[in-house]
Amino acid sequence: MIPIAKPLIGEEEKRAVLEVLESGMLAQGPRVQTFEEAFAPYCGVKYAIATSSGTTALHITLLAHGIGPGDEVITTPFTFIASANSILYVGARPIFVDIDYATFNIRPDQIEAAITPRTRAIMPVHLFGLPADMQPIMEIAERYGLIVIEDACQAHGAEYNGKRVGSFGTGCFSFYPTKNITSGEGGMITTNDEYIAEKCRTIRQHGMRRRYYHDELGFNFRMTDVHAAIGLSQLAKLEQFNARRIANARYLSEHLKGVVTPIVPEGRRHVFHQYTIRIPDGRRDMVMEALKERGIGTAVFYPVPTHQQKFYRDLGYDQTLPEAEKAAQEVLSLPVHPGLSSTDLKMIVEAINEVCARV
């Protein structure tokens, strides 16, 4: 079976973890700081704050920006549930606007129509590793005085007009094992704003600036040095991993026939966290099943848009967002990870071309 995702853990990661275990400093310590100090320049920002996950990075970021009950945050319904859930955690309301057919990302022209006096922030998601259309998003944010929180959990190293994601607004990254790099579990917040950076560090550590003096309500959302050691080793390989993902994606797009392959708009660097095709006319699930029989692992990201999830329906969400709903019916992600061999890639192409011609 060719898996849809596979973390590549080498000798460097193993040695780094052993060093931490032998040091006796297991919780947040010097490795976390080194990881932060390496990740910030990678994203082209001044500050990076490591967290226990991408979800807690989003949660802390919303709190640090003072977003809470009565506030609205405009985001996309076509993403992992954590994007919108983080908005609920702080007591604010996610406002969903539809996505673009070609990029799967939030449509800037629909954002403006969703702005109300309660709107505090826009949360674009750089889905599948492709940056959202940041120029119009930043212009709207500027015009209406809104905060921009980038969910960059799938887009480490992606670029928009030569600028890394996570450097437009406050960036949130994940190091879950299927992401472009992993730390086991883990996350990172990126910002150029010293006040926000300090606020994030405080919220991460039980609202504590001075040892055992707590000025505000915080959490334990820290990363451990064990995880940071893995993350640091992975960060050194990120560009090589991304280059492989991009080359694998190019191979797939050049050889696949009869399916809608991903596009990369001018000026964007897509880092292919996922390589996602569309299979219309209700054939997607049959194609998926036939590929499984031929040993090709695929996945549907995401089968249900957030506004249609049971929990959100129970909250009263009942809008129709046609492009997100259509995408949920048609998308299929294929293996594109850096662990694929050229034989794997040939097998994937042959299987899809054969299956799609038949199903």
Ligand SMILES: *Cc1c(COP(=O)(O)O)cnc(C)c1O
């Ligand atoms: C993975 C992911 C998250 C959450 O990250 P975790 O580290 O799993 O908590 C949030 N948003 C998106 C788009 C993701 O893909």
